[in-house]
Amino acid sequence: MALYTTQARVTGGRAGHGETSDGLLKVDLALPRELGGQGGATNPEQLFAVGYAACFESAIRFVARKQKLPLTDASVTSTVSLLPNGEGFKLGVALAAETKGLDQAAAEALVSEAHKICPYSNAIKGNVEVALSTVALPAKAA
Secondary structure: OOOOOOOEEEEOHHHOEEEEOOOOOEEEEOOOHHHOOOOOOEOHHHHHHHHHHHHHHHHHHHHHHHOOOOOOEEEEEEEEEEEEEOOEEEEEEEEEEEEEOOOHHHHHHHHHHHHHHOHHHHHHOOOOEEEEEEEEEOOOOO
């Protein structure tokens, strides 16, 4: 049984408009200038990057709570690249996690465990190469 289900509809593809069924997300889409488009609006890679970063940071916090680790803060920067793949395309992802309150070894172990349970990580496992990096900051770092 699903814990949560959502739905979105897009018309116009990469140069269109998307909305979730509850109306909370309404977004205009544009092909990036780097791909020959006009830019000026978001694109699927940006939406994927935000979603993955949010999901992965939540997974970090979930694992830290479950393991009773002294994590005081965390952030994730997700870099998503659109890459050629024969006649089509594929994605590449780099996730850079920053943690506060853990030493480097504990932070790396935490990020590794988060990668095992994150729904985005599991959805793309075996299909998208994901590079992980971790920086452990002191608990009182700004």
